[in-house]
Amino acid sequence: MTTAAATVLICDDQELVRVGLRMIVDSQPDLTVVGEAADGEAAIARALELKPDLVLMDVRMPKLDGVAATERVCAALPDTRVLVITTFDLDEYAYAALRAGASGFLLKDSPAAEMLVAMRGVLRGDAMVGPSVTRRLLDRYVTGVAPLEADPRLAALTDREREVLGLVARGLSNAEIAAKLFLGETTVKTHVARILAKLHIRDRVHAVVLAYETGLVRPGS
Numbered sequence: 001m002t003t004a005a006a007t008v009l010i011c012d013d014q015e016l017v018r019v020g021l022r023m024i025v026d027s028q029p030d031l032t033v034v035g036e037a038a039d040g041e042a043a044i045a046r047a048l049e050l051k052p053d054l055v056l057m058d059v060r061m062p063k064l065d066g067v068a069a070t071e072r073v074c075a076a077l078p079d080t081r082v083l084v085i086t087t088f089d090l091d092e093y094a095y096a097a098l099r100a101g102a103s104g105f106l107l108k109d110s111p112a113a114e115m116l117v118a119m120r121g122v123l124r125g126d127a128m129v130g131p132s133v134t135r136r137l138l139d140r141y142v143t144g145v146a147p148l149e150a151d152p153r154l155a156a157l158t159d160r161e162r163e164v165l166g167l168v169a170r171g172l173s174n175a176e177i178a179a180k181l182f183l184g185e186t187t188v189k190t191h192v193a194r195i196l197a198k199l200h201i202r203d204r205v206h207a208v209v210l211a212y213e214t215g216l217v218r219p220g221s
Contacts, residue, residue, distance in 0.1 A: 005028075006035075007050065010036045010056045011055060031073075043055070053079075054082075074102070079126075086107060103125075153210065161191055165216060
């Protein structure tokens with residue numbers, strides 16, 4: 001039985017970028033473009049109409065920027081993933097989009113193969129932001145971190161879950177966490193799933209952001 005291709009909505013104000021992304025996506029049997037939008041308001045309208053599996057969202061668009069559009073799409077369509085398209089890997093808009101609910105970002109000049117890895121990763125529920133990039137973003141934009149004891153968001157986690165969250169925030173994979181804590185990889189996956197559920201967050205990238213914001217992990221550590 002053939003699995004249906006994942007549907008993709010492309011949102012960018014530059015026609016050349018949209019054409020290039022469409023060519024990359026439609027060249028793959030497991031992905032298909034179902035629509036395009038050239039501004040933030042149109043991005044929201046098309047997303048609500050089409051309910052795509054994945055939205056490729058430019059962060060700087062007319063009428064409404066990609067951050068606001070991402071927030072509204074993620075709130076209205078919890079099963080739709082948003083992958084932010086940005087020109088610079090230290091773009092403050094990209095970080096704001098992550099906080100708004102995006103599951104990662106890709107650079108517009110990335111090779112096609114890397115773009116496809118990012119798209120498929122986000123569709124699987126992974127956070128497609130490399131640990132080094134995540135740390136640079138957090139080092140630059142997370143300030144005034146509250147003391148760990150003062151933040152109520154971590155109160156629901158067990159000591160082990162806090163430990164696992166801290167290691168996730170430092171960029172370790174499930175296999176690396178399992179080896180470090182002498183646990184089975186399946187056990188680590190269970191811990192991560194419970195952390196996401198308890199903290200009401202979408203994926204690992206938002207777990208990383210929260211770990212820094214609450215002071216569980218400090219920028220530069």
